[in-house]
Amino acid sequence: MKFTATLLLLLLPAAILPASAALDYERALLKSDPVKAAAEFGKKAEASPDDPWILYNAGVASYAAGDFAQADGFWQKLAGLKMPEELKHRAWFQIGNVSYRLVQDQIESAPDAAVSRLEQSREAFRVALNHQKNHEPTIKNLKLVEGLLERIYAKLAKRLAEESKEEDIDPAIEKLEAAISHARQAESMNPASPVRKQERQEIEKLLGQRLDERAAREERIADTRNPEARREDFPPEALNQPYVQNTQKNPDESPEIADARERYNKALTDFQQAQTLNAADQGAKDGEKRVQEKLANFLTKAGQAEQRQAGTEAAQENIESAVEDYHQALNHFEEAQGVKPEHEQAKKGEKEVREALEKLHLKQGDRMAEKGVEQLKEQQPMEALPNLEGALANFEEARQANAENPAIQPRIDRMKALLDPLLTKLGQEAMEMAEGAEAQGDPGQAVEGFEMAESGFGKAVGMNPGNMPAQQGLQGAQAGLARLRSEMARNAEQQAQRDGNDSRNQRSFQSMLSRVKEEDQYREMNARHSRSQRYNEERDRNLRNW
Known part of the structure; x- marks a missing residue:
């Protein structure tokens, strides 16, 4: 199949816009010596790479000299700039022209390689028409490029479809999928063509069979x-x-x-x-x-x-x-x-499993709730916490399995009512520990306390957004953490500066925090053997295990 269409309108000389009276010399030079004119405009473009008029004219000169690659380079740069309105149509029209020129000799010998540039030419002409809708040369050139693309895509589709007949199933399907893509593109260039429609349908039938x-x-x-x-x-x-x-x-x-x-x-x-x-x-x-x-x-x-x-x-x-x-x-x-x-058996199985999950979660939740309540009565809040939280999680899972069971929500509400004040109280105790540690110069222990407080207050607020003490405590814990982390980061930076530029000696924030915690543990070990120890060991141990 030969591509004999000639884009006559693409051969029209690209007129230079009169950007200034100083262009008289260049216009005359363009007629007498296009190559020299291209060199002159190229120098101007190097000196003023952001001037849209100069870039346009440099492209015109290169185009006239037959250097389509250089013309394309100037106009591609121009396309990335903000252009004056009166230049937009001309610029995109020329981009369409030069995109065709760059692959004109490949259309017959290497249509695969020419497609992308022809698609670019087509798109450029379409953009040009947006800026000047009834420009006859642009309309004709667009139709000519679309005609070329239609025939190329049809040729590629037919070739791949024929090759697929000699292939095994999987590679044949790959080729037919590519062939259909090409056939559909060919049809999109000429939707009214019964030939293109039939070609596409035949390839679709082949693909369906494979x-x-x-x-x-x-x-x-x-x-x-x-x-x-x-x-x-x-x-x-x-x-x-x-x-x-x-x-x-x-x-x-x-x-x-x-x-x-x-x-x-x-x-x-x-x-x-x-x-x-x-x-x-x-x-x-x-x-x-x-x-x-x-x-x-x-x-x-x-x-x-x-x-x-x-x-x-x-x-x-x-x-x-x-x-x-x-x-x-x-x-x-x-x-x-x-x-x-x-599927009846699947529906039956789903129903049975949901019922089993509901019963299992309720049974497990009731056990954990009973144990947690008993631990609260025995003044063991830290031991009660995981049981109450586990009970709540089980009840919520049971509700997910069967949202229609009216007995589940009261269980959930009861657990939240128990956990809300418990988490708030534990958060407050952790805050006291953190503030005390900060006052005594123990940032590692203070950070742990603020983190525990943040966790407790956050859970309490999640269960009861109206819990004002928990809201205030959460804000305080977050502020304390931000303050300590900022201070420790500054200390780490100062330490790194003291250690010099040797990267092996520089300490990150995390290594600094680890070192501080090690120092705290050493001081704590000594303090536990001191008669002047001032804090409640039992409470401290419980909070650390939280």
């Missing part, structure tokens, strides 16, 4: 790895793993199980894509339904296996493992319904 072949291959391989297809139970190594396609993220999962999942999903995707290319592809429709059924059954089977294992663990009071397995089973049942929304 996608059907690949989907069938993936389905067959998945069947050989699928216990459900072989009417077997899932092996133990397939359990306790969330549904993932990337098996590298799940190294303990059975490779066969993971591979079956991934291949079913690939097959499903290919069958669906084939139908978007050819709505009449009955094989793809049947394949999609068949793989949906297999994948949904596969995921449901995995969920049921995890559900059984979770039930065994729950009966053995292995609560943590049971909860984990129930959640993984829930993921599988939900995944199965995502593939096939009306």
Whole structure:
């Protein structure tokens, strides 16, 4: 296929704009000696690289001298500047011209290489038309460039489609996908062409057929790895793993199980894509339904296996493992319904797992709540804290499993009512410890105290935004931390300056903090053997364990 179209309008000389009367000499020189004129304008462009008029004229001179690459360089720089309104159309028109000129000789011999510049030429002409809508030369040049692009894209599409017939499935699909992209671009250049439409449809049909072949291959391989297809139970190594396609993220999962999942999903995707290319592809429709059924059954089977294992663990009071397995089973049942929304066994499994999770979380939450309340009565607030927080977390998980249970919210409210004042009190005690340590010159211990106070007050405010003492305490703790960290950073900087420029001796903020804490620990060890120790050891130990 030869590209014989000639862009006559691209041969028109690019007129120099009369930026000043001093251009008379250059205009005359341009007519008599374009190469010398290009050199003169090039010097001006070097001296005034941000002058849009000079850059434009330098490009004009280079274009007239036949140095299209240099002209393109000047006009590309011009495109990055703020241009006067009267220059915009001319500049973009010339960019369209020179972009074509740069690849004019490649259109026949190397169309792949010419495409990007022709696309740039097309876009430049379109921009030029935005600034002067009815400019006839721009309109004609745009049509000519689009005609070239249409034929190039059609040629590339046909070549790739023919090559795909000699390829195996996977490389053939890659080539056909590229061919369709080219065919669609060719059609976009001439939407009314029945020829381009037919070419695109033929390639889409070819791609659909190869996608059907690949989907069938993936389905067959998945069947050989699928216990459900072989009417077997899932092996133990397939359990306790969330549904993932990337098996590298799940190294303990059975490779066969993971591979079956991934291949079913690939097959499903290919069958669906084939139908978007050819709505009449009955094989793809049947394949999609068949793989949906297999994948949904596969995921449901995995969920049921995890559900059984979770039930065994729950009966053995292995609560943590049971909860984990129930959640993984829930993921599988939900995944199965995502593939096939009306899958009865998956819906049944989801309902049963949610009920089991609700009961398990309520049971565990009630236990922890009872223990935490008893510890509060025994004046053991630090021991009560993790139990009360654990109870709250379990009740919230139970609510997530069944938001309709009216007995859950009162439990949540009760835990928050107990935790709110407890966290506030512990935050206040941590603040007292931090302020005392700061006053005694122990910044490491002070930072720990302020961090504990910030945590306690922050949790209290999160549960009860109207808790004013906790709000004020949180602000105070954050201010204390900012103050100490700033001071320690200054100390670190001063120490680094004292140590000189040797990078091995410079201390970062973190190393400075570590050193301060080591010094604090040494002083604390000595203080514990001193009869003049002034703080409550029991409270201090509890706060440090928080």
